[in-house]
Amino acid sequence: MNKSELIAAVADGANMTKADAASAIDAVFEAVTAAMKSGDDVRLVGFGSFSVSARPAREGRNPQTGKTLTIAASKSAKFTAGKSLKDTINGR
Secondary structure (H helix, E strand, O other): OOHHHHHHHHHHHHOOOHHHHHHHHHHHHHHHHHHHHOOOOEEEOOOEEEEEEEEOOEEEEOOOOOOEEEEOOEEEEEEEEOHHHHHHHOOO
């Protein structure tokens, strides 16, 4: 499912226009992004949790030359599915 399909599904499910659904979805994504940018976790009970994971700097190798290089530290978005979502996916 891509974003336009999600917008159409939300518009149908909530009995609203696609424009209103797009605005609502964009607002949700912006709120989640802003919370994660500030270092907060976003927990949606029954669905899952979004969090920020820190990756330390490490050494790697260039596969073409074999030369050692340093890979910079970075942050990564992480999603952990909640129990209800897992159960639904697994048909329980």
